[in-house]
Amino acid sequence: MSVETSFKYDKDYVSKFSESRQEPQWLLDLRLRALELAQQLPMPKPDKTKIDKWNLTEFNHISSKENGTELPEQVKALIGEDGEAGNLLVIQNGKTLRSSVTDELAAQGVIFTDLVTAAKEHGDLLQKYFMQDGVSVDENRLTAIHAALVNNGAFIHVPKNVEVKAPLQAIYFHDDEQAGLLNHVIVAAEDNSSVTYVENYLSTNNEGDSVSNIVSEVFAGPGAKVVYGAVDNLAKGMTSYIYRRGRAGRDARIEWALGQLNDGNTVSDNTTHLVGDGSFTDTKTVNIGQGDQKQNFVAQIFHHGKSSEGYILTHGVMKDAASSIFNGITKIEHGATKSNGEQTERVLMLSEKARGDANPILLIDEDDVTAGHAASVGRIDPIQLFYLMSRGISKAEAERLIIHGFLGPVVNEMPLESVKKRLVEVIERKVR
């Protein structure tokens, strides 16, 4: 099968695509501007990871595969027993397979739908958030490609003072080896509202050469709370570039619980802007590298508002010949008095060939603040292994125990049971 480059997707193609989706004019205009930028802008440059040999731009835009009407088994396993009856979005190869909200949620005026529907039915509201203040179209070539060709995703809007009790669940399942995964998620929580969103990325393409270009934008209005859980588990045949970005207003709170567990080369950038006074964010991530996988993880918090608080906790395990860069960045801007930023990055390497690099960075332009960081990178302790093995535990099992022990404290701190459960499953499979 031939693989087309993104530049085969010209103005004419994008116009027709947008028209076929009945998209509003603003979105077509944005796509066309992005298409031009995609040909001018440079690629992003993740710190300390060379991506010039990675394929992030060549993929089929639309999957030629037809989805069945039934949910694939892997998806069913993720949803659990009662999931299908609840607030659920399932997208397979970019095509919406399920989209359901409970009556209760609809009655509260909450929107939880796929991006295709959001563009058609909630165009004005979508325009307010889509690639405006979160991730910009013109940041680099990949954000431009994303905007030009974004295919599907989720749009969540929670009106003022509405508290959504049950978590909203989304599953992005990909089993097309050629098609790109261009997914966009928006979580917009208006003043004093609260919502929990949990997403799972899952693909089966161990072979092949496909691309995921994912953008999530989270907006927590004044006094709002957003809990965002994600477990990324895209297969080896997929190269990923993932932005998850949040903006927290006055006294708003954004909690990230991220399992960054792809099998392919991945750059994953999680950034939160604490815009309002008294805003708060907490980022917890669990990461594993295996095989000859190369990854770059950014956890970044910008403190703009006074008395803002930002916490980062990252634990990563590198197996085999995997290598990963962990960049933790706390930036306290001038004027963000009484702010507090804390971060911890810990990396455990299981083999001689594994590489892990933790870079905690504090950038502080204000005197009246507190900040701290801790980082450690180390190999598995051979004496610890000896101790466990001396009780009859095999080397593989001993390593498994040590990995669980290393990641467990972060997993246990995750704010969502479903994320915890899924993390344990994926970790178990990866460390076996």
Add this chain to the structure above:
Amino acid sequence: MSTPNLKIENLRVSIEDKEIIKGLNLEINGGEIHAIMGPNGTGKSTLSSALMGHPKYEVTEGNVTFDGKDLFEMEVDERAKAGLFLAMQYPSEVSGITNADFLRSAINARREEGQEISLMKFIRELDKKMELLEMDSSFAHRYLNEGFSGGEKKRNEILQLMMIEPKIAILDEIDSGLDIDALKVVAKGVNEMRNPEFGCLIITHYQRLLNYITPDKVHVMMQGRIVKSGGPELAQRLEAEGYDWIKEELGIEDETVGQEA
């Protein structure tokens, strides 16, 4: 079931190219408790670590058979599964794994798939043995040795010994850092294990543990060898008179390994 047997012949062990054990012979059978005594630096702990397969120690010569099988052909976990146990002088701390989970993994590692110990039975056994060792039940749910005091770690080693029920156990300075009450508790645990199917090698440089666990045989180690063997009375003489008389008897100037006199 045949009586357990550990036979060490002409063992030589080096660490970083320095020879520590210099031709050691010893045989331990089920039902026997042996004690190896000797001043610091004579190679006692090296012997125990090398037998278990510690990665830092290199066996350069000699044979060790365990129930007739070549011990050095086995990986560390295989030695353990064959029935060898080492209570370590400095047990590792492993974060994130509870004591109970670890013990269950260790017990189940010896069992066939589908024959794992039932949770109820495991808990019953664990409770019983922790009570005997006067350990607070909270220890089961604490991370393995993490934040344990020296004495707590030693009790935890004996707890593992009792739960795993090996054929031959080596206790490496299990008495160091223990007060007299803790020492009695540890001795109680070991005495509980005494039976014809269990052999034990106690490594110590104090006689006081042997007041509570009476050994069948006592060996004195100097310069990487066993230089004298006897019954329990030998330990008592060492306690009373120290090691100088042995050095004199054998014409040894400095008992430690690799020290020039």
